[in-house]
Amino acid sequence: MQGFGEILALAFDLVLSGDGDLAEIVWLSLRVSISATLLACLIGLPLGAVLAIARFPGRNAAIVLVNALMGLPPVVVGLLVYLHLSRAGPLGFLGLLYTPTAMIIAQTILIAPIVAALSRQVLEELHAEYAETFRSLALSGRQTLAALLWDGRFALVTVALAGFGRAVAEVGAVMIVGGNIDHATRVMTTAIALETSRGNLALAMALGVILMMLALGVNAAVHSLRLTATRWSHA
Amino acid sequence: MREAVIGRSLEGEAVSAGAGLSFRDVGYSIAGRRLIDGMTVDVPDRGVTVVMGPNGAGKSLFLRLAHGLIHADEGAIRWGDAPVGRSVARDQALVFQTPVLLRRSVAANVDFVLKSRGRASVEMRETLLRRVGLTGFARVAARRLSGGEQQRLQMARALATEPRVLLLDEPTASLDPASTAAIELIVRDVALRGVKVIFVTHDVGQARRLADDVVFLANGRAVEQGAAERFFDAPRSPEADAYLQGKLIL
Ligand SMILES: Nc1ncnc2c1ncn2[C@@H]1O[C@H](COP(=O)(O)OP(=O)(O)OP(=O)(O)O)[C@@H](O)[C@H]1O
Ligand SMILES: [Mg+2]
Numbered sequence: 001m002q003g004f005g006e007i008l009a010l011a012f013d014l015v016l017s018g019d020g021d022l023a024e025i026v027w028l029s030l031r032v033s034i035s036a037t038l039l040a041c042l043i044g045l046p047l048g049a050v051l052a053i054a055r056f057p058g059r060n061a062a063i064v065l066v067n068a069l070m071g072l073p074p075v076v077v078g079l080l081v082y083l084h085l086s087r088a089g090p091l092g093f094l095g096l097l098y099t100p101t102a103m104i105i106a107q108t109i110l111i112a113p114i115v116a117a118l119s120r121q122v123l124e125e126l127h128a129e130y131a132e133t134f135r136s137l138a139l140s141g142r143q144t145l146a147a148l149l150w151d152g153r154f155a156l157v158t159v160a161l162a163g164f165g166r167a168v169a170e171v172g173a174v175m176i177v178g179g180n181i182d183h184a185t186r187v188m189t190t191a192i193a194l195e196t197s198r199g200n201l202a203l204a205m206a207l208g209v210i211l212m213m214l215a216l217g218v219n220a221a222v223h224s225l226r227l228t229a230t231r232w233s234h235a
Numbered sequence: 236m237r238e239a240v241i242g243r244s245l246e247g248e249a250v251s252a253g254a255g256l257s258f259r260d261v262g263y264s265i266a267g268r269r270l271i272d273g274m275t276v277d278v279p280d281r282g283v284t285v286v287m288g289p290n291g292a293g294k295s296l297f298l299r300l301a302h303g304l305i306h307a308d309e310g311a312i313r314w315g316d317a318p319v320g321r322s323v324a325r326d327q328a329l330v331f332q333t334p335v336l337l338r339r340s341v342a343a344n345v346d347f348v349l350k351s352r353g354r355a356s357v358e359m360r361e362t363l364l365r366r367v368g369l370t371g372f373a374r375v376a377a378r379r380l381s382g383g384e385q386q387r388l389q390m391a392r393a394l395a396t397e398p399r400v401l402l403l404d405e406p407t408a409s410l411d412p413a414s415t416a417a418i419e420l421i422v423r424d425v426a427l428r429g430v431k432v433i434f435v436t437h438d439v440g441q442a443r444r445l446a447d448d449v450v451f452l453a454n455g456r457a458v459e460q461g462a463a464e465r466f467f468d469a470p471r472s473p474e475a476d477a478y479l480q481g482k483l484i485l
Binding site: 129130132133135136137138139143147151231232 | 299302304321324325327328329331335337338339347348351376396
């Protein structure tokens with residue numbers, strides 16, 4: 001067994017050499033998780049906005065439900081999507097199982113509640129502050145929403161980044177619906193699991209390093225956004 | 236309601252708010268506390284009405300009720316023939332006691348309001364900022380302004396709606412004397428042009444300078460109202476008398 005330092009050195013060599021297989025895996029990871037994040041925002045933002053602004057019976061129950069769904073275990077999401085997409089499932093005819101599309105669907109379901117719940121919180125706080133002013137100006141619902149989204153944009157981008165962070169790091173859902181097929185559905189997290197079990201620790205570590213750098217990059221982005229926001233007195 | 240508005244606009248140059256404000260036995264409670272209690276007030280349809288009264292008397296609630304931001308539990312509030320509501324509120328602007336500014340630049344705050352009225356233009360914005368003495372602040376983040384500057388920006392936004400009724404909740408409470416004088420000048424100017432102004436203040440000197448008539452509130456009721464001169468010379472209610480003499484009302 002190699003020592004940790006040795007593995008790390010090999011890992012960095014791999015990262016720096018621009019290894020083709022490695023690049024392919026990283027690229028697929030990003031493609032899947034970024035797509036899922038965009039889709040989750042498309043679903044989660046309007047949902048969060050409605051929960052933040054509209055008053056309707058069952059609203060509180062809906063908020064509790066969405067908040068609870070934030071904690072969905074990835075394997076459970078994977079299983080549910082698998083059941084729908086498998087040959088015998090209701091959507092089996094689409095032939096999506098073990099494709100990147102299936103992985104995007106699973107991750108979207110996983111993080112849409114996160115985007116919805118967190119953006120609800122952001123928009124509700126903002127709305128509480130602005131509501132009387134907007135009503136005094138006799139703004140329409142559409143104008144109100146547009147203003148909230150714009151003034152909350154820094155916080156909302158942070159929400160999206162949180163969703164992306166969760167998606168790119170999860171392994172259970174993509175493993176089940178993607179199948180970790182080489183050159184087809186292998187992403188960073190599933191590759192790490194596989195290569196570790198195979199004893200190919202340098203490759204696993206190389207992927208781990210990239211994942212951590214991604215996390216670092218996302219957090220740096222969040223932080224600099226916060227600084228920009230404070231500069232504009234958004235905080 | 237709709238007809239009332241059209242009827243008014245058809246009068247064309249009849250300038251004034253078209254109708255005075257009336258409260259009839261208005262009651263408003265929160266959590267079982269009667270904050271406004273059987274309030275009956277008649278505010279004339281033109282000139283500057285100054286609203287006075289001790290802290291917690293209900294002055295801010297009075298403005299909110301009149302503007303339709305909150306709804307009375309009892310009684311009736313009307314602007315002329317029209318019950319208070321959305322279409323009435325559209326002709327009004329309220330400057331809040333605590334400024335609520337968008338997380339944007341000073342210019343964008345004014346533009347936002349101009350745009351909501353479908354008349355955004357750089358010249359209009361610059362004119363408004365000049366009127367409240369904020370030229371040169373256009374690019375500054377609104378929330379970075381000092382308290383007095385924020386109140387002046389609120390004033391600019393209110394004027395941007397070109398209201399028929401201007402409701403002001405202590406708009407000069409944190410302004411220096413020069414800025415206060417500037418705001419008073421604006422208030423007198425818009426009132427002369429036919430805008431109905433309802434002005435809440437604790438400053439007796441300011442009230443004397445601005446008021447055509449006065450409404451005095453205490454404990455959620457209108458205890459006195461009438462022409463300014465008469466009010467300041469000989470207040471009829473013990474509450475107003477004590478207030479003007481700087482005594483605590485219990
Ligand atoms: N949302 C609320 N919940 C509970 N009490 C309230 C609420 N709003 C106002 N009040 C109470 O109603 C009373 C009147 O409030 P209001 O803000 O109208 O006073 P005010 O005359 O404007 O006083 P000030 O001169 O201090 O501005 C106060 O006692 C206040 O505590
Ligand atoms: Mg007040």
